[in-house]
Amino acid sequence: MKTMLDKATRDKIIQRIHSLNENCVAQWGKMNVYQMLKHCSLWEEMVLGRQQYKQSFIGKYLAVPP
Secondary structure (H helix, E strand, O other): OOOOOOHHHHHHHHHHHHOOOOOOOOOOOOOOHHHHHHHHHHHHHHHOOOOOOOOOHHHHHHOOOO
8 A cells, every 4th residue: 555654655746746737637526736736735734733624514414423
């Protein structure tokens, strides 16, 4: 399994991020490069505990019970 703790995997991801530009076309989904990077940045802030967000109603409704 690939992990960010593996230097080779981490280097490959960094290389892929550096290769992004405004002309890149989404391979799936509808986000452009800016939206995708913003989404990833916000997710990272949440995971690291630097920012908290309220869960939307639909997220609560579809959440799997513990």
